[in-house]
Amino acid sequence: MEGDEGTRLRETAERLALTLAQGGMQKTTARVMTALLFSRQETMTAADLCEELNISSGAVSSAVKQLIPTGMIERVPAPGSRRDHYRFREHAWATLMSSQNEMLAVMGDAAAEGIKEAGADSVAGRRLHEMQDFYAFMRREMTALIDHWREQYDAGR
Secondary structure (H helix, E strand, C coil), rough: CCCHHHHHHHHHHHHHHHHHHHCCHHHHHHHHHHHHHCCCCEEEEHHHHHHHHCHHHHHHHHHHHHHHHHCCEEEECCCCCCCCCEEEECHHHHHHHHHHHHHHHHHHHHHCCCCCCCCCCHHHHHHHHHHHHHHHHHHHHHHHHHHHHHHHHHHHH
16 A cells, blocks of 8 residues: 555554454454455455565464455455465455354254253243344344345445
C-alpha cells in the first residue's frame, strides 16, 4: 500500500484484527485475514503477506491453515506463477454464518439429550427445553436470513 491512504487503510485493517483477536481469534490469523480483506490486490502470496505484515512465512502458513477451512479465504491458481495465491472469498461472511448453523445444531442436540436424561418435567428439563427451542429457532431463522441476504446481494450486483 502506498502513501497516507494506504497507511490509513492498513491501520483500519489492524484495528479490525485487534478486535477479532480480542474476540478470541489468534492475532496473526486475524492480521492475515484482514490483510486479505483490505487488500487492493485480487490475490496475495505468502511472501506478500509476510512483507505487508512483517511476519514469518511460518506464521502466514499457520494462519492460512486456520482460515481456509472456515471459508474466509481460499487458495487460487495464478497463471504463470508457482506460488500459492490467496484471496478473501466471495460470500465469506455468509459462509461463516452458515457454518455457525452446525454449532446451533450441536447445541440443540445437546439440549435434547439433556431433556431425555433429566426428564422433560424436571427443573433442568424445563431449562433445557428453552435452550432446545432457542437453538431450533435460531437455526431456522439463520438459514432463511442467509438465503434472503444472498438473493438480495446477488440481485444488486
